[in-house]
Amino acid sequence: xxxxxxxxxxxxxxxPELIAxxxxxxxxxxxxxxxxxxxxxxxxxxxxVSKIPVRxxxxxxxxxxxxxxxxNRGFVVSELSPAEVEEIYVMRMALETxxxxxxxxxxxxxxxxxxxxxxxxxxxEEDRSQWGELNWEFHSTLYQAAEWPRLLNTIRVLHNNVGxxxxxxxxxxxxxxxxxxxxxxxxxxxxxxxxxRAVKILQQHLSRASRRLVVFLCDxxxxxxxxxxx
Amino acid sequence: xxxxxxxxxxxxxxxPELIAxxxxxxxxxxxxxxxxxxxxxxxxxxxxVSKIPVRxxxxxxxxxxxxxxxxNRGFVVSELSPAEVEEIYVMRMALETxxxxxxxxxxxxxxxxxxxxxxxxxxxEEDRSQWGELNWEFHSTLYQAAEWPRLLNTIRVLHNNVGxxxxxxxxxxxxxxxxxxxxxxxxxxxxxxxxxRAVKILQQHLSRASRRLVVFLCDxxxxxxxxxxx
DNA sequence: TAAAGTATAATCGTATACGATAATTGTCAA
DNA sequence: TTGACAATTATCGTATACGATTATACTTTA
Numbered sequence: 001x002x003x004x005x006x007x008x009x010x011x012x013x014x015x016p017e018l019i020a021x022x023x024x025x026x027x028x029x030x031x032x033x034x035x036x037x038x039x040x041x042x043x044x045x046x047x048x049v050s051k052i053p054v055r056x057x058x059x060x061x062x063x064x065x066x067x068x069x070x071x072n073r074g075f076v077v078s079e080l081s082p083a084e085v086e087e088i089y090v091m092r093m094a095l096e097t098x099x100x101x102x103x104x105x106x107x108x109x110x111x112x113x114x115x116x117x118x119x120x121x122x123x124x125e126e127d128r129s130q131w132g133e134l135n136w137e138f139h140s141t142l143y144q145a146a147e148w149p150r151l152l153n154t155i156r157v158l159h160n161n162v163g164x165x166x167x168x169x170x171x172x173x174x175x176x177x178x179x180x181x182x183x184x185x186x187x188x189x190x191x192x193x194x195x196x197r198a199v200k201i202l203q204q205h206l207s208r209a210s211r212r213l214v215v216f217l218c219d220x221x222x223x224x225x226x227x228x229x230x
Numbered sequence: 231x232x233x234x235x236x237x238x239x240x241x242x243x244x245x246p247e248l249i250a251x252x253x254x255x256x257x258x259x260x261x262x263x264x265x266x267x268x269x270x271x272x273x274x275x276x277x278x279v280s281k282i283p284v285r286x287x288x289x290x291x292x293x294x295x296x297x298x299x300x301x302n303r304g305f306v307v308s309e310l311s312p313a314e315v316e317e318i319y320v321m322r323m324a325l326e327t328x329x330x331x332x333x334x335x336x337x338x339x340x341x342x343x344x345x346x347x348x349x350x351x352x353x354x355e356e357d358r359s360q361w362g363e364l365n366w367e368f369h370s371t372l373y374q375a376a377e378w379p380r381l382l383n384t385i386r387v388l389h390n391n392v393g394x395x396x397x398x399x400x401x402x403x404x405x406x407x408x409x410x411x412x413x414x415x416x417x418x419x420x421x422x423x424x425x426x427r428a429v430k431i432l433q434q435h436l437s438r439a440s441r442r443l444v445v446f447l448c449d450x451x452x453x454x455x456x457x458x459x460x
Numbered sequence: 461t462a463a464a465g466t467a468t469a470a471t472c473g474t475a476t477a478c479g480a481t482a483a484t485t486g487t488c489a490a
Numbered sequence: 491t492t493g494a495c496a497a498t499t500a501t502c503g504t505a506t507a508c509g510a511t512t513a514t515a516c517t518t519t520a
């Protein structure tokens with residue numbers, strides 16, 4: 001369990017939502033590891049609330065696939081098998097290409113500027129825990145122009161699911177530089193309104209990330225099958 | 231509010247799940263209409279439980295997009311605008327073609343027989359509230375062979391979201407016959423392991439349903455913008 | 461009458477409490 | 491020592507209760 005997840009002062013939103021957001025970030029940043037049990041009492045105390053809003057937050061996170069549930073045993077942080085990572089990338093490819101296709105003709109210069117500045121910030125960002133967030137910022141800045149909010153949200157959920165693992169694998173600087181270079185190419189194609197080229201690079205970008213991630217997870221010492229150590 | 235949603239005898243599963251399943255079915259079958267508020271006390275009493283498992287069920291259904299939530303105002307059954315229906319069909323097309331592509335080479339004869347028998351049953355099924363379920367049975371029988379459970383689940387959620395509306399529009403017998411004919415063609419292509427043809431027909435099937443549904447919703451007396459009558 | 465304000469009722473949100481279930485530890489016999 | 495069983499502890503699941511919020515009905519006043 002991390003030292004502290006978040007301490008709220010008042011209640012400026014709704015409580016289960018705030019708790020879900022805090023836990024979500026902790027999982028994405030790798031501060032909560034796979035298979036780690038989430039104790040309701042403990043988390044409730046951490047946030048200074050009872051178990052009830054905590055459980056609602058967890059039902060939400062379970063629906064997003066970030067945690068798993070077993071009756072009377074509680075919730076644990078999900079672990080993805082290489083096969084599941086592949087599956088998620090198949091879905092991302094199918095959905096993100098649709099989003100990008102529709103977004104490109106609708107991109108405003110403000111969107112392009114924003115995407116470019118996110119890339120710049122990424123260059124100098126030292127804090128690894130922020131990389132996943134910046135990565136999402138870049139992609140979502142482009143996709144949101146499609147004005148398909150449900151699609152964007154589904155993509156976000158899928159992105160979050162691989163987020164933790166992406167973080168580990170981007171740890172290698174060469175992988176990160178390659179990823180950055182691909183982002184720049186995608187942005188250039190967007191600026192030229194070259195849909196086919198942008199989509200093609202995006203596909204390469206995702207399938208490369210998928211392959212690297214799968215290799216990483218397979219090499220990764222533990223040959224784990226869905227949380228059951230062999 | 232319908233007469234009865236479901237009366238449980240014991241607790242053979244976990245309670246919020248059972249409640250969610252029951253409400254989900256009620257929404258899919260059109261027994262709970264769009265914008266109808268879901269009163270926690272009332273539903274709790276209906277199931278003979280307190281509000282707490284009811285709220286958890288609702289958080290789950292909200293995550294699936296079937297109901298919406300406003301703090302201190304509670305939950306209401308979602309209403310889809312024509313634009314949202316289109317969006318969902320774009321997503322379905324992107325995802326279902328991937329599922330079908332991968333499934334076809336892996337389809338076992340048992341799967342094909344099952345799909346065929348679902349179509350047969352559909353022919354004779356009088357009860358309209360079952361059509362959505364049978365429709366899903368047919369599609370999911372084909373898709374599950376892909377062995378991508380997350381993808382299948384996401385498709386199911388999307389299917390559920392348009393389920394109610396589909397039900398209304400399939401009310402017209404000609405539309406239903408057309409849909410059945412397309413299903414048969416898809417199945418034939420699957421039997422011949424003709425991936426390209428099957429995918430092509432599936433795309434037509436979905437885009438036709440989408441167009442018809444959008445037209446239907448636009449004609450549909452009420453020119454409603456996200457629940458706010460104009 | 462209509463707008464504004466107030467009182468009442470309906471509903472929500474969750475802290476507390478407690479029985480139910482699972483995990484852990486301790487005990488005993490083989 | 492080790493396996494089976496019992497006792498203990500930890501944790502879960504939710505019914506109850508109650509304050510907080512919102513909706514509705516009822517005044518009051520201009």
